Amino acid sequence: xxxxxxxxxxxxxxxxxxxxxxxxxxxxxxxxxxxxxxxxxxxxxxxxxxxxxxxxxxxxxxxxxxxxxxxxxxxxxxxxxxxxxxxxxxxxxxxxxxxxxxxxxxxxxxxxxxxxxxxxxxxxxxxxxxxxxxxxxxxxxxxxxxxxxxxxxxxxxxxxxxxxxxxxxxxxxxxxxxxxxxxxxxxxxxxxxxxxxxxxxxxxxxxxxxxxxxxxxxxxxxxxxxxxxxxxxxxxxxxxxxxxxxxxxxxxxxxxxxxxxxxxxxxxxxxxxxxxxxxxxxxxxxxxxxxxxxxxxxxxxxxxxxxxxxxxxxxxxxxxxxxxxxxxxxxxxxxxxxxxxxxxxxxxxxxxxxxxxxxxxxxxxxxxxxxxxxxxxxxxxxxxxxxxxxxxxxxxxxxxxxxxxxxxxxxxxxxxxx
Ligand SMILES: Cc1cc2nc3c(=O)[nH]c(=O)nc-3n(C[C@H](O)[C@H](O)[C@H](O)COP(=O)(O)OP(=O)(O)OC[C@H]3O[C@@H](n4cnc5c(N)ncnc54)[C@H](O)[C@@H]3O)c2cc1C
Numbered sequence: 001x002x003x004x005x006x007x008x009x010x011x012x013x014x015x016x017x018x019x020x021x022x023x024x025x026x027x028x029x030x031x032x033x034x035x036x037x038x039x040x041x042x043x044x045x046x047x048x049x050x051x052x053x054x055x056x057x058x059x060x061x062x063x064x065x066x067x068x069x070x071x072x073x074x075x076x077x078x079x080x081x082x083x084x085x086x087x088x089x090x091x092x093x094x095x096x097x098x099x100x101x102x103x104x105x106x107x108x109x110x111x112x113x114x115x116x117x118x119x120x121x122x123x124x125x126x127x128x129x130x131x132x133x134x135x136x137x138x139x140x141x142x143x144x145x146x147x148x149x150x151x152x153x154x155x156x157x158x159x160x161x162x163x164x165x166x167x168x169x170x171x172x173x174x175x176x177x178x179x180x181x182x183x184x185x186x187x188x189x190x191x192x193x194x195x196x197x198x199x200x201x202x203x204x205x206x207x208x209x210x211x212x213x214x215x216x217x218x219x220x221x222x223x224x225x226x227x228x229x230x231x232x233x234x235x236x237x238x239x240x241x242x243x244x245x246x247x248x249x250x251x252x253x254x255x256x257x258x259x260x261x262x263x264x265x266x267x268x269x270x271x272x273x274x275x276x277x278x279x280x281x282x283x284x285x286x287x288x289x290x291x292x293x294x295x296x297x298x299x300x301x302x303x304x305x306x307x308x309x310x311x312x313x314x315x316x317x318x319x320x321x322x323x324x325x326x327x328x329x330x331x332x333x334x335x336x337x338x339x340x341x342x343x344x345x346x347x348x349x350x351x352x353x354x355x356x357x358x359x360x361x362x363x364x365x366x367x368x369x370x371x372x373x374x375x376x377x378x379x380x381x382x383x384x385x386x387x388x389x390x391x392x393x394x395x396x397x398x399x400x401x402x403x404x405x406x407x408x409x410x411x412x413x414x415x416x417x418x
Pocket of ligand 1: 006007008009010011012029030031032035036037038039051052053054055056227228229230253254255258262278279280363365366367389390391392399400401402404
């Protein structure tokens with residue numbers, strides 16, 4: 001009997017690629033015509049951009065491995081730069097090109113905008129995590145963890161809190177210190193390449209989903225776009241997907257808020273999840289406008305990070321401003337938010353002209369809120385031959401591309417070993 005995957009986000013496609021690579025024909029059903037789910041291409045003012053600016057890091061090993069497997073060369077499609085955290089005029093941390101662990105120590109010790117006491121405190125914090133094998137037991141919030149380590153205020157404001165919100169999409173006062181510790185283990189605590197920033201130079205559908213779909217087709221499978229599945233039933237020893245089937249095994253790779261309508265029995269697995277938004281405003285300026293760096297932090301602004309899409313993907317003059325998690329920005333009308341972001345860009349770009357066009361995309365349920373001790377479902381369900389894949393499935397990572405890909409690979413390996 002055939003295999004099926006429902007949902008062609010990064011998790012579903014990772015599962016399908018892994019199955020196809022093992023010689024199994026797999027059919028993928030995706031509701032949208034665009035592949036990639038929450039990390040997909042979107043048209044902005046006639047230009048191909050994304051539903052939200054994404055960052056990958058060198059620690060995304062499974063994502064990079066699968067990109068290579070499907071013929072999407074990460075060295076060409078991603079711009080790799082050493083870790084650089086910059087809030088102009090306030091703080092700059094960049095990882096020197098030194099072997100691990102000197103790159104992390106060097107980044108903290110040579111950070112600009114912290115005094116020596118604060119630098120030592122940051123190093124002590126990392127050393128403490130390393131000594132405890134990056135375990136935070138019992139899990140607490142990042143704020144409680146920083147309080148417990150008597151972390152100085154500037155270090156929180158420019159390092160740990162922005163890192164937490166960027167990686168976990170959850171404010172420090174609600175975020176899991178354990179999950180942040182996992183992220184630090186695999187990035188700053190890993191080898192030098194692991195902490196590199198990887199900024200997409202193509203849209204997020206072209207980065208992996210489209211090459212993955214081609215790979216699946218070349219290996220005897222198929223990706224059906226515009227096919228929203230409405231019914232999934234177990235009958236006669238297999239699964240019926242709408243009027244197709246039977247399928248021996250199915251990977252359900254939809255976002256958690258779409259689970260219940262397809263398999264009501266799974267609803268309690270995710271009923272306790274809460275969601276955090278991510279807002280991306282794209283401001284298009286004349287092509288001569290550029291940022292001093294491809295990625296800049298905004299201190300105490302409406303925006304948190306600015307990305308120069310001219311430097312990244314040749315879209316000269318297009319600036320993406322990202323705001324993660326809940327906050328005061330959600331109460332503002334779009335025009336007011338966009339005017340505020342324009343003023344923040346003007347702080348770092350002298351003589352900034354008015355934008356030629358502005359568009360904001362708010363993803364209201366961008367990720368689950370990554371709170372301490374969150375109970376996450378495992379890939380293998382109690383239903384025969386039904387597997388879950390997605391960024392929310394049990395794992396070390398917060399809701400990220402790498403978390404999604406790892407879960408897809410995990411579900412596929414479960415099927416292959418079953
Ligand atoms: C704006 C934004 C910014 C982000 N920034 C980052 C970042 O910088 N770095 C990072 O690593 N991560 C980031 N993330 C998180 C990352 O995008 C997600 O964790 C990841 O894409 C989730 O993938 P997934 O496959 O688990 O789920 P999804 O992408 O949600 O995929 C589920 C798929 O299932 C489909 N589907 C649903 N119901 C059905 C149905 N009934 N029939 C058929 N198909 C169905 C959907 O259309 C969708 O394509 C960001 C997310 C957002 C929204």
